[in-house]
Amino acid sequence: MTFEACALVLLGGFFGGISRFFVSGFVGRRIGETFPWGTLVVNVSGALVIGALAGLVRSRGGAFGGETFRDLAFVGFLGGYTTVSSFSLQTLNLALDGQGLQAAMNTVLSAGLCVAAVGTGFSAAIRLLA
Amino acid sequence: MRVYLAVGCGAAIGSLLRFLSGILIVSVMGLSALWATGFVNVLGSFVIGLFAALTGPDGRLLVNPATRQFVMGAFAEASPLFQR
Numbered sequence: 001m002t003f004e005a006c007a008l009v010l011l012g013g014f015f016g017g018i019s020r021f022f023v024s025g026f027v028g029r030r031i032g033e034t035f036p037w038g039t040l041v042v043n044v045s046g047a048l049v050i051g052a053l054a055g056l057v058r059s060r061g062g063a064f065g066g067e068t069f070r071d072l073a074f075v076g077f078l079g080g081y082t083t084v085s086s087f088s089l090q091t092l093n094l095a096l097d098g099q100g101l102q103a104a105m106n107t108v109l110s111a112g113l114c115v116a117a118v119g120t121g122f123s124a125a126i127r128l129l130a
Numbered sequence: 131m132r133v134y135l136a137v138g139c140g141a142a143i144g145s146l147l148r149f150l151s152g153i154l155i156v157s158v159m160g161l162s163a164l165w166a167t168g169f170v171n172v173l174g175s176f177v178i179g180l181f182a183a184l185t186g187p188d189g190r191l192l193v194n195p196a197t198r199q200f201v202m203g204a205f206a207e208a209s210p211l212f213q214r
Binding site for chain 2: 009010011013014016017018021079080085086
């Protein structure tokens with residue numbers, strides 16, 4: 001752990017958080033905020049991107065396989081972009097509002113779509129860069 | 131604009147905390163990276179729930195929207211899909 005690594009994580013996290021706020025706000029305003037589509041879109045798109053970046057690291061390596069890229073893009077930006085705590089709070093709020101089915105649907109959709117997206121991103125990157 | 135800055139700064143600090151927790155759990159304690167991710171996500175969810183309850187309409191703390199976004203931003207960050 002170096003000062004440089006911390007600075008990269010802070011920088012990536014700053015822009016990741018702002019991107020999340022922008023994307024989830026945009027989706028929420030467009031589709032409505034009764035179901036947390038914004039957070040779902042953020043987490044699924046983050047999973048797609050992290051899968052693609054993992055594919056990039058796997059097939060290209062080099063600078064992408066180094067600590068600088070990892071700290072900035074994976075740990076900083078995507079860590080700041082995706083969110084489990086917002087997902088869990090919104091699921092709790094659905095349950096507290098008596099929307100048990102929607103709460104369950106949010107949980108299943110989030111987990112399922114994120115895992116599907118990470119696989120899609122990874123295999124797409126491997127194929128495109130092969 | 132102010133809210134975006136608050137979210138960005140909170141997210142930056144949250145990302146750093148997650149990074150440092152990862153180092154502590156993986157490098158110092160010698161556990162797998164899966165434990166680091168799990169711990170950080172569970173703790174982040176706990177803190178965001180606590181904060182939401184304390185600052186809600188009938189909560190004990192009165193905070194302005196920027197502060198709320200800052201804290202939510204920070205702990206919303208303690209939640210990666212990936213941890214080294």
